[in-house]
Amino acid sequence: MGLLARAPKVKPPTMPKGGGAVTFVFEARSTGATTAQRTRYSIQSQQPYVFDNATDPLDPRIVVGQAQEVTLDPNDQQQRLLLRKISGPDVLMVFVKAEVFEVDAKGNRLVDGAGQPLPSTPLTGIITIE
Amino acid sequence: MAFDMTRGRFLQPLPFDVQFFVQSPVTDSVTRVTGTYARTCDEAVSQGPASATLSQGVFVMTGNPATRHVELSVPALSPNRQYCFVFTLALKPDETRLRAIVAAQLDRHLQDLDGTEASLSTEARFDRFRGDLLDGIRESARAMEVETGLRLRLTVPPDSFFAPPPSPPPAPGAPSDARPPVVQRPGTPSSAIGRAERVEFARLLLAQTGRSDSLEAFNRFRTLAVAELARLRDMPDFVRVVGQLRANLSQPLVAIRMPNDSALRFEAQPRDVDVALASGIAPEERATAININNVWDPEQFNSRVSNLAATIAQLQTFRQILADLATPVLQPLRDAAGLGPTLQSGAPNPNAMTADQITAVAQQVERVRVAIETARFQLINVQDLLRTRAADITAFASRFAAELVDVIEVDGDTTATWDTRARSYVSADVGVAWSKPIDSFFFYVGANFYFGPVNKKAPLRWSDPGNFRKRVALMAAIPINAFDETQTVNTLSSSGVTLKGVLGDRPILLGAGLRLNDLVRASGGAVFFRVQNPNPLIATDRVDYSWFVAFSIDWDLRGMFAALGPSMPPAPSRLRR
Numbered sequence: 150m151g152l153l154a155r156a157p158k159v160k161p162p163t164m165p166k167g168g169g170a171v172t173f174v175f176e177a178r179s180t181g182a183t184t185a186q187r188t189r190y191s192i193q194s195q196q197p198y199v200f201d202n203a204t205d206p207l208d209p210r211i212v213v214g215q216a217q218e219v220t221l222d223p224n225d226q227q228q229r230l231l232l233r234k235i236s237g238p239d240v241l242m243v244f245v246k247a248e249v250f251e252v253d254a255k256g257n258r259l260v261d262g263a264g265q266p267l268p269s270t271p272l273t274g275i276i277t278i279e
Numbered sequence: 280m281a282f283d284m285t286r287g288r289f290l291q292p293l294p295f296d297v298q299f300f301v302q303s304p305v306t307d308s309v310t311r312v313t314g315t316y317a318r319t320c321d322e323a324v325s326q327g328p329a330s331a332t333l334s335q336g337v338f339v340m341t342g343n344p345a346t347r348h349v350e351l352s353v354p355a356l357s358p359n360r361q362y363c364f365v366f367t368l369a370l371k372p373d374e375t376r377l378r379a380i381v382a383a384q385l386d387r388h389l390q391d392l393d394g395t396e397a398s399l400s401t402e403a404r405f406d407r408f409r410g411d412l413l414d415g416i417r418e419s420a421r422a423m424e425v426e427t428g429l430r431l432r433l434t435v436p437p438d439s440f441f442a443p444p445p446s447p448p449p450a451p452g453a454p455s456d457a458r459p460p461v462v463q464r465p466g467t468p469s470s471a472i473g474r475a476e477r478v479e480f481a482r483l484l485l486a487q488t489g490r491s492d493s494l495e496a497f498n499r500f501r502t503l504a505v506a507e508l509a510r511l512r513d514m515p516d517f518v519r520v521v522g523q524l525r526a527n528l529s530q531p532l533v534a535i536r537m538p539n540d541s542a543l544r545f546e547a548q549p550r551d552v553d554v555a556l557a558s559g560i561a562p563e564e565r566a567t568a569i570n571i572n573n574v575w576d577p578e579q580f581n582s583r584v585s586n587l588a589a590t591i592a593q594l595q596t597f598r599q600i601l602a603d604l605a606t607p608v609l610q611p612l613r614d615a616a617g618l619g620p621t622l623q624s625g626a627p628n629p630n631a632m633t634a635d636q637i638t639a640v641a642q643q644v645e646r647v648r649v650a651i652e653t654a655r656f657q658l659i660n661v662q663d664l665l666r667t668r669a670a671d672i673t674a675f676a677s678r679f680a681a682e683l684v685d686v687i688e689v690d691g692d693t694t695a696t697w698d699t700r701a702r703s704y705v706s707a708d709v710g711v712a713w714s715k716p717i718d719s720f721f722f723y724v725g726a727n728f729y730f731g732p733v734n735k736k737a738p739l740r741w742s743d744p745g746n747f748r749k750r751v752a753l754m755a756a757i758p759i760n761a762f763d764e765t766q767t768v769n770t771l772s773s774s775g776v777t778l779k780g781v782l783g784d785r786p787i788l789l790g791a792g793l794r795l796n797d798l799v800r801a802s803g804g805a806v807f808f809r810v811q812n813p814n815p816l817i818a819t820d821r822v823d824y825s826w827f828v829a830f831s832i833d834w835d836l837r838g839m840f841a842a843l844g845p846s847m848p849p850a851p852s853r854l855r856r
Binding site: 150151152153155156157162163180181193195196238239240241242243244261262263267268269270271272273274275276277279 | 396397399400401402405474477478481482484485488489491492493495496499500502503506507510511643645646649650652653656657660
C-alpha cells in the first residue's frame with residue numbers, strides 16, 4: 150500500500166490544432182509492497198478538445214486507463230490519448246488533468262481505515278498547440 | 280581626428296570639405312558606438328530630418344602600447360559651421376542584475392497566476408499576461424535607468440515570449456511613457472510567439488501546476504493521515520498496547536527492544552496536535568506556521584519535511600515493535616510488555632492481547648505512516664518543482680538582453696583661432712606668367728586670397744558644391760628674377776623704353792585666378808612696372824602696366840612653415856551628458 154506519483158509529461162509536447170495522438174507519462178512508485186494504479190484523464194470543459202479514445206461513451210472528455218502495476222522502483226506509467234478539436238475558440242495550450250488512484254489487483258480503489266476510497270493524486274499535463 | 284569620449288570633446292578643430300575619422304579611446308565595456316550630427320544638438324539627439332547618421336564605429340587596437348579605440352568616419356563638413364555630434368555608446372550592462380529583474384517579474388506574475396494557469400490557454404489572456412509582465416520589467420528597468428543615469432535598451436529575439444504583444448495606441452493626451460521600450464532584435468519578423476518559446480513556457484507552467492497539484496495531494500493525504508491517526512487513537516487495543524509498553528519499559532526484554540519511548544512520542548501529543556503533526560509542524564511552531572500555499576521558496580519546506588520524517592520514523596519503529604509483539608517466537612517479549620495471556624503470578628492478564636489484535640493495531644499504524652509518507656513525498660515534490668521552476672525562470676529570463684546606452688553630445692565646428700583660419704583663406708603658389716605687351720615671361724611666387732575658407736587637402740571636384748569659394752581667388756605675385764637691364768618696352772608714345780621694377784627691381788603682378796584642379800591654377804591680371812621717361816631731360820619714372828596670363832602650382836606654405844609657428848590650440852567645445 151502507498152502510491153507516489155509525480156513528474157507528468159506529455160510526449161510529444163506539441164499537437165496540431167486539429168488534434169492528434171499524445172502519450173501522457175508520469176513517474177510512479179510504491180511506498181511499500183507492489184501495488185497498482187489506475188488513472189483517470191480529463192479535459193476541462195472550457196477547452197475545445199475531446200478524446201477520440203474516451204472510455205466513457207457518455208463523456209468524451211474522460212479516459213480511464215487500465216490498472217498498471219507499481220513497484221518500489223520508480224517507473225513510467227503511460228497512457229495514449231487521442232485528442233480531437235471540437236467547435237470553440239482556438240486555444241494555445243490544452244491542459245489534461247490526471248487523477249491517479251491506488252487500486253488492488255482487481256482494479257478496485259483501495260480504501261482507508263473507514264472503508265472510504267483513498268484520495269487520488271492529481272497531475273497536470275500541458276500540450277502546446279502548434 | 281582625436282576625440283576623447285570620456286571627456287566629450289574634440290581635441291582639435293574639425294576639418295572641412297574633406298572626409299575624416301574620429302578616433303577615441305574606449306574601454307572594454309563599450310560594445311557599439313554610433314553617431315549622428317546636425318547643426319543643433321536638439322536636431323542631432325532627435326535624429327531629425329536635418330541630421331546625418333554616421334556609420335557604426337569600428338574598434339581598432341592602436342598606439343604604443345596598443346589600446347582599444349573606436350573609429351568613426353565623418354563625411355565632409357562645411358566650413359565655419361557649428362555642429363553638434365551625438366555619440367551613442369552601448370555598454371555592457373550588469374547582465375546578472377537585469378536577468379534578476381526579468382526573473383523576479385516572471386516569478387511574481389506567475390505567482391499571481393497560481394491556480395488559474397489554464398486561463399492562459401486563450402490568446403487574449405496569454406497576451407495580457409505577457410503585457411503585464413513586460414510592464415513590470417520596464418518599470419524595474421526604468422528604476423535602474425534612474426539609478427545609473429544611463430539609458431537601457433531592452434532587446435528580445437523577434438519571436439520571443441517577451442516580444443511586446445499587440446496593444447492599443449495610447450490615448451490622446453496621455454503622458455509620454457518614460458520607460459525603456461522592448462525592441463525585437465533583427466531576424467525574421469514574427470507576430471506570433473515561436474513554437475519553441477511556447478513549449479518552453481508550457482514547461483515552466485508545468486512546474487507551477489505541478490506545485491499546485493502536489494500541494495493539493497499533500498492536503499488530501501494530510502487529511503487522510505489525521506483521520507487515520509484519529510482512528511488509531513480510538514482503537515482500545517492501541518491505547519492498551521501503548522500503556523503496557525510505557526508501563527513495562529524497564530523490563531529487560533522490553534528495554535532491549537525499546538530502549539526509550541521515542542517510538543511513542545507521536546502518541547504523547549494531544550489529539551488537537553494531530554493536524555500539526557500530519558502537516559510537519561512542530562507543536563511549538565503551530566502559532567507561527569505559515570500557509571504553505573503561499574510558499575514559493577523551497578527551503579521553507581525543510582522543517583516540515585524533516586518533522587514529518589521524524590514522525591514517520593517513530594511510526595515505523597512502533598509498527599515494527601508491534602510486529603515483533605505479534606510474532607509467536609517472541610512471546611517472551613509480549614509477556615514482558617504485560618500483553619501476554621497470564622501475569623507472572625499465573626493469573627489471567629486483563630491486558631492480554633492476541634497477535635491478531637496487535638496486528639490490527641500495526642495495520643492502522645501502517646495506514647497512518649503511509650498517509651504521512653505520501654504527504655511528505657508531496658512536499659518534497661513541491662520543493663523539487665520549485666527548484667525546477669526557479670531554474671526554468673532563470674533560463675527563460677536569459678532570453679532577455681539589454682544594453683546600457685550612454686549618449687554623449689559634443690558641440691564641434693570647423694573653425695579655430697584666427698591664425699589657423701587665415702591659412703584657410705590664403706594660399707601660395709609658384710608659376711610662370713607671360714605678358715605679351717612687354718614680351719616677358721616671369722617665374723613668380725604669389726599669394727592667393729580666397730573669398731571663403733578652402734581646405735587644400737580636400738579633393739577638388741566640379742560636381743561638389745562651393746566651386747566659387749574653393750577655386751576663385753585674388754592674387755598678388757612677385758617675379759623671382761629682376762628685369763633685365765636691357766629690357767625695353769614700346770609705349771604708345773615712344774619705343775625702346777627701359778623697364779624698371781616697382782618693388783626694388785621687380786614688378787608686381789595683381790589679378791585673379793581659378794584653380795583648375797588640386798594643383799594647377801590659371802590666372803590673369805596686370806603686371807605693374809615703372810618705365811623711365813624717354814625724355815632724357817626728365818629724370819622721373821612713371822608706373823605703367825600690361826596684362827598677363829599665368830599658370831601656377833599650389834605651394835603648400837602651411838607645410839613649409841608649420842614647424843615654425845605655434846602649436847594649434849584646441850577648439851572650444853562643450854560636453855553634455
